[in-house]
Amino acid sequence: MTPIMPKSDAAELIAAARIRKKLSWSDIADEIDAPLVWCVAALLGQHPMEAAQAERVCALLDLDTTVAESLQLQPSRGIDPAKLSDPTIYRFHEALAVYGPALKELIHEEFGDGIMSAINFNVDIKRREHPDGDRVVVTFDGKFLDYRW
Amino acid sequence: MTPIMPKSDAAELIAAARIRKKLSWSDIADEIDAPLVWCVAALLGQHPMEAAQAERVCALLDLDTTVAESLQLQPSRGIDPAKLSDPTIYRFHEALAVYGPALKELIHEEFGDGIMSAINFNVDIKRREHPDGDRVVVTFDGKFLDYRW
Amino acid sequence: MTPIMPKSDAAELIAAARIRKKLSWSDIADEIDAPLVWCVAALLGQHPMEAAQAERVCALLDLDTTVAESLQLQPSRGIDPAKLSDPTIYRFHEALAVYGPALKELIHEEFGDGIMSAINFNVDIKRREHPDGDRVVVTFDGKFLDYRW
Amino acid sequence: MTPIMPKSDAAELIAAARIRKKLSWSDIADEIDAPLVWCVAALLGQHPMEAAQAERVCALLDLDTTVAESLQLQPSRGIDPAKLSDPTIYRFHEALAVYGPALKELIHEEFGDGIMSAINFNVDIKRREHPDGDRVVVTFDGKFLDYRW
Amino acid sequence: MTPIMPKSDAAELIAAARIRKKLSWSDIADEIDAPLVWCVAALLGQHPMEAAQAERVCALLDLDTTVAESLQLQPSRGIDPAKLSDPTIYRFHEALAVYGPALKELIHEEFGDGIMSAINFNVDIKRREHPDGDRVVVTFDGKFLDYRW
Amino acid sequence: MTPIMPKSDAAELIAAARIRKKLSWSDIADEIDAPLVWCVAALLGQHPMEAAQAERVCALLDLDTTVAESLQLQPSRGIDPAKLSDPTIYRFHEALAVYGPALKELIHEEFGDGIMSAINFNVDIKRREHPDGDRVVVTFDGKFLDYRW
Amino acid sequence: MTPIMPKSDAAELIAAARIRKKLSWSDIADEIDAPLVWCVAALLGQHPMEAAQAERVCALLDLDTTVAESLQLQPSRGIDPAKLSDPTIYRFHEALAVYGPALKELIHEEFGDGIMSAINFNVDIKRREHPDGDRVVVTFDGKFLDYRW
Amino acid sequence: MTPIMPKSDAAELIAAARIRKKLSWSDIADEIDAPLVWCVAALLGQHPMEAAQAERVCALLDLDTTVAESLQLQPSRGIDPAKLSDPTIYRFHEALAVYGPALKELIHEEFGDGIMSAINFNVDIKRREHPDGDRVVVTFDGKFLDYRW
Amino acid sequence: MTPIMPKSDAAELIAAARIRKKLSWSDIADEIDAPLVWCVAALLGQHPMEAAQAERVCALLDLDTTVAESLQLQPSRGIDPAKLSDPTIYRFHEALAVYGPALKELIHEEFGDGIMSAINFNVDIKRREHPDGDRVVVTFDGKFLDYRW
Amino acid sequence: MTPIMPKSDAAELIAAARIRKKLSWSDIADEIDAPLVWCVAALLGQHPMEAAQAERVCALLDLDTTVAESLQLQPSRGIDPAKLSDPTIYRFHEALAVYGPALKELIHEEFGDGIMSAINFNVDIKRREHPDGDRVVVTFDGKFLDYRW
Structure with missing residues (x-):
């Protein structure tokens, strides 16, 4: 059994993939048909995504399923x-x-x-x-x- | 020589007068023809008012000139x-x-x-x-x- | 024009009157027919009271109208x-x-x-x-x- | 000699196992016949579990004995x-x-x-x-x- | 109606009276037949006193009844x-x-x-x-x- | 050259060994003939131990000499x-x-x-x-x- | 004997006098032939003034000698x-x-x-x-x- | 997919390379024809660099492209x-x-x-x-x- | 009964008297034959003075006995x-x-x-x-x- | 390219070597002919050492050149x-x-x-x-x- 990838690690991998693939946040939000700010907040770890959304994001960005699993986690939000x-x-x-x-x-x-x-x-x-x-x-x-x- | 009334004291007198005279913030903003949020922020001490504005507010609220003088002061803003x-x-x-x-x-x-x-x-x-x-x-x-x- | 009595001052006067008159919080809540915890919180300054409630509390406790006025104020709540x-x-x-x-x-x-x-x-x-x-x-x-x- | 697994690591492994096995917290509490809130608090590291309880949780979740050992530790509680x-x-x-x-x-x-x-x-x-x-x-x-x- | 004297004010008056009358804390504790540390803590504002105790302390120290009233108040304790x-x-x-x-x-x-x-x-x-x-x-x-x- | 094991790591290894060997703190304090609270504080990293004491503790607990070396270090104490x-x-x-x-x-x-x-x-x-x-x-x-x- | 006026009180009186007399900070600095930023800092309480300077400032602003005395005090500076x-x-x-x-x-x-x-x-x-x-x-x-x- | 190197890691590698190659900050700023303070701030992680600048810095310092990629990242600035x-x-x-x-x-x-x-x-x-x-x-x-x- | 003057108030009166009488700290320390740093610390409120010392300081500075009483108080020291x-x-x-x-x-x-x-x-x-x-x-x-x- | 060893790591290695070789701080200060407190502060990371000093310390303690390189770094001092x-x-x-x-x-x-x-x-x-x-x-x-x- 391995722990689920922390959302902060998932967010870093998404950032790296997004930059290297030259995709905008809008491209990702459009792909999953989600409101733009919500989508960015979710990918940065502030909202749980549904499985289908998480998987489409990871497919778009060539990220593996451990990232998709992390995106579905219930977040612990807070003031940093x-x-x-x-x-x-x-x-x-x-x-x-x-x-x-x-x-x-x-x-x-x-x-x-x-x-x-x-x-x-x-x-x-x-x-x-x-x-x-x-x-x-x-x-x-x-x-x-x-x-x- | 007396110090100028602190803006926090002016704000308390304005609050008291506004409630007792049953005036809304909109009534005051309309009187001085100022944007509503700006006007409330200024009366709470976050913006300096021009002399004419300050005096009209005080006339409307039956407050004396020490309040009007205070409203014209340059504020020290900050996170409370x-x-x-x-x-x-x-x-x-x-x-x-x-x-x-x-x-x-x-x-x-x-x-x-x-x-x-x-x-x-x-x-x-x-x-x-x-x-x-x-x-x-x-x-x-x-x-x-x-x-x- | 005088400022409205701060809710913390009103709360102190209510505390003093309540003790000296040997009234319980329940007595006061019953008087104004309000839920007990809500009533105590309001008298301590965490909720605005309606005019009728505030006046009945002050009548019960022999407090003057400056206290009743304060009890009707919108509070600024916060973690102390x-x-x-x-x-x-x-x-x-x-x-x-x-x-x-x-x-x-x-x-x-x-x-x-x-x-x-x-x-x-x-x-x-x-x-x-x-x-x-x-x-x-x-x-x-x-x-x-x-x-x- | 290796240190005992920190309770925070045990909690992460339990979270991962619970999600992947699609078990609810109630399923776990029922398994060990414990009050629900107590059980979740204990699995998150706030209470020590008895050996039998810890082992049954780990059996249910296919976690090894290092997790069960950690669950029995006396916790250091505190405000985070x-x-x-x-x-x-x-x-x-x-x-x-x-x-x-x-x-x-x-x-x-x-x-x-x-x-x-x-x-x-x-x-x-x-x-x-x-x-x-x-x-x-x-x-x-x-x-x-x-x-x- | 006046507020009840704050316990910190009562403590200052007790300190002044005790020093000027050259009484030790033990003298006061003996007077009211109370454990020594408890008695000092109570006079410093950390415990409510019973009416009889408070009145005997005030009599001993020539303090008036507003102090005795304060000593009976339920304290708000806390880390200073x-x-x-x-x-x-x-x-x-x-x-x-x-x-x-x-x-x-x-x-x-x-x-x-x-x-x-x-x-x-x-x-x-x-x-x-x-x-x-x-x-x-x-x-x-x-x-x-x-x-x- | 390797750094000396931090006292916090030594304390974790001692905790693990003590639990697994089912030894009480008193057993350890008796072994080195030290006052109980002092001994526990020292093993948790708050006092330096003498070499002979440290070695007997490690022998009792089957811990190696890197732990014993750490226990002899001058601590940096402090409020955590x-x-x-x-x-x-x-x-x-x-x-x-x-x-x-x-x-x-x-x-x-x-x-x-x-x-x-x-x-x-x-x-x-x-x-x-x-x-x-x-x-x-x-x-x-x-x-x-x-x-x- | 009265305490020396705190520098913060002196600064408030200077602010009031300066505004009411419609004098700029430059006017004051020129009057005492001092560098501008230094002069303002000194009047706000961050530097001691020499007696002659303090008296000329007070003469210019019609402030009495208690202000001049305060301006000569050694300040306690600090981050507010x-x-x-x-x-x-x-x-x-x-x-x-x-x-x-x-x-x-x-x-x-x-x-x-x-x-x-x-x-x-x-x-x-x-x-x-x-x-x-x-x-x-x-x-x-x-x-x-x-x-x- | 690997995360992009954090700017703090890039800054440490640049510091090491600069010292070992005995290059001054001015040498680097001259190489990329950038204002001196801006250039140092950017290399310490406070400003994003353009790709060409980042690559010339890395060429000068014999650092690989993962550093250059990091230098182009949008920073999160803040008070440390x-x-x-x-x-x-x-x-x-x-x-x-x-x-x-x-x-x-x-x-x-x-x-x-x-x-x-x-x-x-x-x-x-x-x-x-x-x-x-x-x-x-x-x-x-x-x-x-x-x-x- | 009045409270004993706080040591901070006594220190302000001593500061004012010392400046107005143009006495140095050494003059005061010599008067009471005390070590210089100790004497200044005591007058600033960090040490209790003996009655004779306190009275001689007050005589030298023309301060009344309420100051002398305050100087004899046991201080509450602390990091400000x-x-x-x-x-x-x-x-x-x-x-x-x-x-x-x-x-x-x-x-x-x-x-x-x-x-x-x-x-x-x-x-x-x-x-x-x-x-x-x-x-x-x-x-x-x-x-x-x-x-x- | 590897980062330069942090001064805190260098300090830990020096501490370990000094203890194991049974050298006092004075022995080290004498070896490099430096004032004692300065020398200890520098080895703990608060001052940069010159190359010759750093190398002699490392020779004395059998530490390699990565430690000597670290000791020459400009420190970032601060209140911990x-x-x-x-x-x-x-x-x-x-x-x-x-x-x-x-x-x-x-x-x-x-x-x-x-x-x-x-x-x-x-x-x-x-x-x-x-x-x-x-x-x-x-x-x-x-x-x-x-x-x-």
Whole structure:
């Protein structure tokens, strides 16, 4: 019996295969007909994939079944302190430091006491062209959950 | 000479006046013709207001000029650890823990090596009706900045 | 204009009044016909109360309207590190350290990938008599939320 | 002489075997006639197993005796910071942040000065059907211990 | 209504009165016929006192009833990081760093899987004369609690 | 030239040998005629052993000389955060959180300004029978050191 | 006897006076003929001022002598974690995260083993016009100190 | 499929080759015609290199293509706590502790509310001769970005 | 009854009086015939003073008896994180980071397993003239304590 | 191409060789005619050695040239949190907690605003015989650096 390959190892093999085969993340998401951000998050280890999806990814990337097995594992998600200070990721957290309390006020004003779900939730990223320089547009879309006893 | 009122004190007085006068954040933003999230963030102490804006807010809320003076101060922004664990705010950070590395990959794939600016940046929040329960939709919109030596 | 009394100050005044008037938490919860744990949590500052509830509590305890106003405020909830090491509270966190990963496995086995909501959620506490010493029985009851894109 | 297999390695081998053999945690708990949550916690490394139990688990899963030996080890338990931010586990801690001080008040009101034991303690998890979505019901049941000099 | 005096304030007043009246901790413990360490801990805010005890302490020290009221409060205990590095206290924690794992092994060897209770527990301190310099002898005495499902 | 085996590796081999040979810690301490707690602490890596002691331990346990060499090494002691939250060890630290400031007061009252040494120090553990459940009795015995310029 | 005004209080009064009198930092630095960055740092509490300088600043700002006395105090400098996450300051630390190891390599290549002094040191800030947007140019200039036994 | 060599491993191989071949960082930067600080930062893993640059570096240093492949990877940048306390790097952070708030004031006075970009940014290091000892002169040069909604 | 003045408040009043009266620390130490470093440490709150000493200091500085009472209090010493990053203090800790492990090796080589006492301990500071710039010479002098069971 | 051996690995090999060959640190320092503390620090990885020194150390200890190459590397120094709590090292930091603020006051009184250099710096350790027990005497000797703009 061997342990199942950790998702972090699977993610490294996927990264290597993707780069060497010159495939974009969109190519992979299209192959398995999945939303783009979800698909990347899953391949990086944040969501379990179904067997058929995992196998098609591995076929596309010439990776063996140990990777496909790993992709189907239930993940242990969590906040990784080492990733918080990467500048590309940090800017999102900084924006929440500046605007988070305002978003909290407005959620409570509009919906009442509760939260935006991070589980019944999706996120999208788009490029918006702009004469002063193109823009990154990221949309968080989560079900409102009210404190309900 | 007295010190200028700290922005946190000004924010508390604004909160009290707003509740007692039964004004919504939208009412205030409309009064000064400012974007809603920006306005709330500024009143909570994250952006300096121009004198005219600050004075109109204080007139609307019957607050005196020491509050208006405080609202014009250059803020010292920052990540407040005590706010990170409020559930309404935490869910945004949790979503970034799950999807942040994926967003990083997709920003680099689409734009190259760089970041979404958190300075040349705006954020919007909307209610989206949905038969399974209405949804909170938050959009981050920032200029892409590439690492440019 | 004065700031609204902080919920922590309101909680201290309620504690003092409750002790001096020799009222139990159950007496207060009964007065406002609210679930016991919810009621105590609200009085300690973790939930907003409706105006009628807040006023009845203050009438019962001979507290003035500034307390009632504070009880209606939207709270900023959060994890207070100073409270984590109180032995009575710590034991719950210790139990989660020991059994949390097992609960995670069993939630995923029974329900799939998702969480027990802490928002659509209630908690109850009972005394269970036992010949070897009575027992504290605490029940967490939250809606299952599956990761749903 | 070789060291005894660490419990974390044993847990990974058990996870792999369980998934590949398509056995549920309940199947294993039934095999050794143990309470479900206790059994999963023990297999994840939080409780020592008796030799007979450990051997039956390994027989069921086709794991060799080095795993069975590891399962009998006295564990070093502890709070693992990396697991606190997994969303499925975090929700329990968040609920304690919101309701922990209330539980403390009610334990003291009902029982006096003391704690719910986390040692003379058991925990159960059930699915409760509900028309708005099924619910996770977790019960903590611990002996009350009063501060007794 | 005024809040009940915080236990930390009561402890400061007791310290001042004790020093100015040149009373030892033993004098106070004798007055209320309580174990010495328990009594000091209670006066420092770690245990609730009964009304009669609190009143006799305050009478002895010429402190008013607000102090006596505070002494009867249920405490919120906890680990205060600022106190960990006082050299007199630090040496105990250092000794546990060196000998704690050994104590754990020996508790498990002698009693099985479980803990020494810190609740059903007492502690004593004695001076032991010794030709090379007198010694501090501190005894921890707690009921063994085994992990019992 | 090979590095000397780390003390943590030696401790793991000793643990494995001790369990497989069904020897108690007392058996080992008796073999080398050493105090029990000291002996366990030394074998876990907190004290250097003399060559003769180390060799007799290894002979008893059928471990080779690389283990004996390691046991003679001067240790680097220190507080290991991962061990602080093991429940069996945590209870000692919790007791010090509750009683540490009282012990400090009483040491100063009895001895003056100074500390109990953690170096000129020994610790003992005993089982005390008790009708309500046997008790763990741990005694810290350290030389008083006064601040002496 | 009253304590000397803390430097943080002096800095707040200077900030208030400067804003209300519509004086720039340059105006103040010019008045006392001091380097600009040094002067601002000193007024914010990071350097002691000479009596003559402190008095001229207070005269210019109509502040009384308690402020001048405070400005002459020897400061206790230090890293304030709350300031690290202000975006304007954070970018400098982020740049050091990215380029610090490279600067270290180049200092060692050019000068040998040692450091740039932060004591025999000055810093300047300039605006550099640029068609794509003006630039902030900050120069650190410190004496090289080699490790010299 | 093998994972791509981590950038930290590539950096170690480059360090070894550079030292053994007695090449300076300037020699390498000249070879690829890149700015010196940027080049060192990129070789230490903080910037992706273009394929041609990476290959010329590896040719110069006799390193194989797995290193060149690694140098082209998109990095995950971040603040490494272990590097903050190296004295050569620490002095820069200490200088920012002393002068950072002053730089913030002066940026806001000169440019308004905003930041110096750490992305559209370059850094230079020079030796300045001085009779009292040569000096390290480091220049940060970043585009000003104003908060622009 | 009023609390005894905290030692930190006493230290601030002493600092103010000393500066306004233009007395050096040596003047005060001479007045009470105490070692210089000990005296300053005691006045800053790290050692209790005897009544006669405290009263003579207060007489010299025209401070009232509440200060003298405070100086006689048993201190709670401890590591104050805010002071660790003051550059003048930090350099000592940095030197220990570089040389501490070497000092440990040499203490063990010369004395065996044990420590330099920080309690039976004194410290001295001298100016040593040197043509390249005068030097600070600090001597730590503590009794060796061997681990003695 | 192989990476250069990390200094920590070199230090472990030196430790093993030194112990097995029964050489003292003084023997090694004498062999290379270097100050004792400097030499030990360098062999533990805190200073680069010159080639001739490194080779003589390796010849003395029968270590091969990969160790000598490592000893010549420029180190990355830093504060290692794991070493701070070793009792032998901790006492120095504790002494600085107690006396550091006093040393700061006296440095400023004697020398003005500045620091003792930790770079132009040496440290010595001696045994001082004393009838009550021999003493460890450690001298820090660093050039005074004044804040000089």
